[in-house]
Amino acid sequence: MKNTGTLKVTTPTEREIVMTRVFDAPRRLVFDAFSKPELLKRWFGPRGWLLAVCEVDLKVGGGFRFVLRGPDGREMGMRGVYREIVPPERSVHMESFDDYPGESQVTAVFVEENGKTTLTATVLYPSKEVRDIVIKSGMERGAAESYDKLAELLASMGSEG
Amino acid sequence: MDRSRHLDATFSALADPTRRAILALLAAGEAPVMELAEPFAMTQPAISKHLKVLERAGLISRGRDAQRRPRRLEAKPLAEAVGWLEGYRQFWEGSFQRLDALLDEMKTQEKTSGVRSARKGKHR
Numbered sequence: 001m002k003n004t005g006t007l008k009v010t011t012p013t014e015r016e017i018v019m020t021r022v023f024d025a026p027r028r029l030v031f032d033a034f035s036k037p038e039l040l041k042r043w044f045g046p047r048g049w050l051l052a053v054c055e056v057d058l059k060v061g062g063g064f065r066f067v068l069r070g071p072d073g074r075e076m077g078m079r080g081v082y083r084e085i086v087p088p089e090r091s092v093h094m095e096s097f098d099d100y101p102g103e104s105q106v107t108a109v110f111v112e113e114n115g116k117t118t119l120t121a122t123v124l125y126p127s128k129e130v131r132d133i134v135i136k137s138g139m140e141r142g143a144a145e146s147y148d149k150l151a152e153l154l155a156s157m158g159s160e161g
Numbered sequence: 162m163d164r165s166r167h168l169d170a171t172f173s174a175l176a177d178p179t180r181r182a183i184l185a186l187l188a189a190g191e192a193p194v195m196e197l198a199e200p201f202a203m204t205q206p207a208i209s210k211h212l213k214v215l216e217r218a219g220l221i222s223r224g225r226d227a228q229r230r231p232r233r234l235e236a237k238p239l240a241e242a243v244g245w246l247e248g249y250r251q252f253w254e255g256s257f258q259r260l261d262a263l264l265d266e267m268k269t270q271e272k273t274s275g276v277r278s279a280r281k282g283k284h285r
Binding site: 005007009011014017019021023024025026029030032033039042043044045046047 | 169172249250251252253254255256257258259260261262263264265267268271
């Protein structure tokens with residue numbers, strides 16, 4: 001597993017996003033980092049954003065509440081409910097964003113091998129319409145694309161195929 | 162075509178490794194069909210089929226030269242697909258880089274306390 005640190009994002013179906021990432025740590029540490037507020041606060045969110053509110057009630061039927069605060073004071077809230085928790089292997093939760101309609105189901109699977117952990121997170125959107133809103137917001141966030149970047153991405157997609 | 166159907170067409174066109182490789186070639190500049198067929202162990206009609214799918218998805222277009230039949234990359238639909246994934250990726254990539262650092266710290270901490278408990282075990 002030499003591709004530690006490489007984030008792979010794919011869209012296997014029109015309602016799903018699948019994200020794969022290898023972490024150089026045993027999975028109980030990775031699972032902790034994903035479920036303990038004092039740890040989540042140290043990494044979760046885009047650069048420059050602070051996890052201002054982070055409450056986690058880690059049990060089936062329990063909820064979580066996150067509020068991210070941006071450098072300009074803008075806030076982005078999300079909440080969810082845990083459906084399944086099997087530490088440190090797997091968790092399933094429903095999540096929704098304050099500003100977007102619809103609830104998506106997130107399945108996180110942690111597989112450990114030789115002290116490294118592969119996270120596979122599958123986000124299942126309730127419908128194409130909701131996915132489209134996510135698509136739109138992603139575009140509005142507006143990564144500035146250049147041909148170079150496209151070429152780079154395509155090259156990496158090509159080698160995976 | 163609405164935006165969502167656009168993306169469907171884009172993503173299904175991108176689902177094939179040969180078509181992605183063709184786009185990667187075209188990212189370097191327009192090229193005629195002959196040239197595009199060269200790197201692949203495929204006949205020209207087979208390549209033409211892939212080009213048709215890409216064209217229908219709006220990912221490539223034809224140049225003016227009827228004889229050379231050059232194809233070129235159409236950036237917009239691809240940028241839309243990439244833009245979406247990029248926004249998503251950026252969110253998580255930034256997060257995960259910080260998580261890497263945190264995990265390193267957690268591992269070190271565990272090692273230190275692990276040495277301590279191992280010593281305790283010896284005394285027993």
